[in-house]
Amino acid sequence: MAVLATWVASAxxxxxxEQDFVQGQPSPAQCTAWRAFAAELVEQDYRLLVLRGxxxxxxxxxxxxxxxAQIAANINTNNQARLSYPxxxxxxxxxxxxxGVELSAAGSICACPNPQYIVRPCIGNANWGGVNTATCNGxxxxxxxxxxxxxxxxxxxxxSKAKGGCESCPAPGDNLPTFAECEDVEDCRKKIRTxxxxxxxxxxxxxxxxxxxxx
Numbered sequence: 001m002a003v004l005a006t007w008v009a010s011a012x013x014x015x016x017x018e019q020d021f022v023q024g025q026p027s028p029a030q031c032t033a034w035r036a037f038a039a040e041l042v043e044q045d046y047r048l049l050v051l052r053g054x055x056x057x058x059x060x061x062x063x064x065x066x067x068x069a070q071i072a073a074n075i076n077t078n079n080q081a082r083l084s085y086p087x088x089x090x091x092x093x094x095x096x097x098x099x100g101v102e103l104s105a106a107g108s109i110c111a112c113p114n115p116q117y118i119v120r121p122c123i124g125n126a127n128w129g130g131v132n133t134a135t136c137n138g139x140x141x142x143x144x145x146x147x148x149x150x151x152x153x154x155x156x157x158x159x160s161k162a163k164g165g166c167e168s169c170p171a172p173g174d175n176l177p178t179f180a181e182c183e184d185v186e187d188c189r190k191k192i193r194t195x196x197x198x199x200x201x202x203x204x205x206x207x208x209x210x211x212x213x214x215x
Contacts (some may be wrong), residue, residue, distance in 0.1 A: 008091035009187035010179040010184070013148060013149050014148055014149070014150070014179040014181065015037070015040045015041060015146070015147045015149075015151030016037075016060060016144065016145070016146050016147075017033060017034060017037040017119075017143075017144065017145040018100055018105075018142065018143075018144045018145075019033055019034075019121065019142065019143055020140075020141075020142050021121075021128050021129075021138070021140065021141055021142070021143060022140045023126070023137065023138060023139050023140045024126050024137065025126055026123075026124060026125050026128070027121045027122075027123075027126075027128045030070065030121035030128065030133075031099070031100060031121040033040040033121070034100060034119075034121040034122055035122070036101070037075075037145070038075045038076050038078065038101070039076070041073070041075050041076040041147060042076060043069070043072075043073065043088075043148055044149055044177060045065065045069075046063060046065055046068040046069050046072055046147055046148070046149055047063070047068070047148050047149060047150065047151070047152065048061060048063055048068070048146075048147075048148040048152065048179075049061060049062040049067075049068045049071060049145075049147055049148075050144070050145070050146040050179070051103065051105050051117050051119065051131065051143075051144075051145055052131060052143050052144050052146075052150070053130075053131030053132070053142050053143045053144050054087035054130035054131070054141045054142040055116075055130070055131050055132045055133050055139070055141050056131050057169070058196070058197055059117070059131060059132075059144070060088075060090060060105045060117050062085075062087035062088050062090070062092055062105075063087070063088055064087045064088070065087075066067075067085040067086075067092065067192060068076055068087075068147065069086065070085060071092060071094055071103070072147060072197045073139070074094040074101060074199055075094060075101050075103065078100065078101055079095075079096075080095060080096030080101070081095060081096075082094075082095030082096070082109045083095060084093065084107065090105045090106075090107070091105075091106075091107035092104065092105050093105075093106075093107060093108065093109050094109075095109035095110070096109075096110075096118065097109055097110035097120045097122075097123050098110075098122055098123030098124040098125070099123070099124050100120065100121065100122025100123070101120075101122075101184075102118065102119070102123075102129070103118070103119050103120070103177040104116075104117070104120075105117040105118070106118055106135070110123075111135075112127065112134070112135055113198065114133070114135060114136075115130070115132050115133050115135075115136040116130070116132075116135050116206060117130075117131055117132065118130060118135040119131075119143050119145060125177075129143065130146075131143055132144070132151045137177070140151075146179075148179070150181045150182065150183060151181070151182045151183060151214040151215050152177060152178060152179060152180060152181060152182065152214070152215070153178045153180040153181075153182050153185075153187070153188035153189070153211070153213075153214060154175060154176070154177055154178070154188075154212045154213040154214065154215060155175075155176040155177075155178065155188075155192055155209030155210060155211060155212050156173065156174070156175065156176065156206070156209055156210050156211075156212045157170045157171065157172050157173060157174045157175075157176050157207055157209050158208045158210055159172065159207070159208040160170060160172060160205060160206070160208075161204075161205070161206040161207075161209055162196070162198075162203060162204075162205060163203050163204045163205065163206055164202055164203030164204055165193070165201070165202055165203045166198035166199075166201060166203030166204060166205055167198075167200075167201060168198060168199045168200040168201065169198065169199070169207070170199075170207065172204065175212065176192075176194075176207060176209045178192070178194075182214035183214065184214055185211060185212075185213055185214040187214065188211050188214060189211065190210065190211050191208070191209065191210055191211070192207075192208070192209050193206075193207070193208050194206075194207050194209075195207070
């Protein structure tokens with residue numbers, strides 16, 4: 001897996017850290033990218049935080065604007081204090097680990113839960129975290145952190161078909177959020193077709209939806 005020297009994307013509505021990490025190797029280039037990413041997390045209206053990667057493309061998320069704003073501020077200011085925030089069924093934390101701030105959705109800082117969702121590129125050794133993997137000496141992978149500031153297209157499920165034995169697919173009439181950015185509902189596609197991982201268990205959900213809102 002090639003190592004990206006620095007890749008931090010910043011555009012209207014989205015600030016992204018995306019880096020490849022290699023098992024058994026420290027991450028100095030990724031630490032440089034993390035610090036550049038941190039500098040972008042200035043005070044603004046945040047709507048969604050997502051921690052995902054090559055071993056879980058959907059990842060985990062926090063949708064509480066107040067919590068996201070505090071997490072962003074902690075990373076931006078290199079706040080070394082170990083601070084925790086409950087959000088959307090997980091305990092998110094920030095705090096010092098090695099030479100920088102760790103972002104954890106595992107309820108711990110500078111620990112090795114397995115499997116879990118943690119990123120700490122500036123730790124100075126090979127324990128840089130992981131997404132749905134071991135978080136110390138984790139497998140080679142891409143880790144992505146996304147802060148969203150704009151609205152997101154929301155859809156109403158019209159048709160839902162379970163695949164692979166999934167028993168918890170959204171039902172017709174349910175809300176179907178997406179990561180597509182919008183300022184107005186007219187920015188959203190009128191209809192979508194998508195296939196998502198089963199919310200609870202094996203399999204997937206094949207969905208059709210109609211445009212509902214931007215928010």
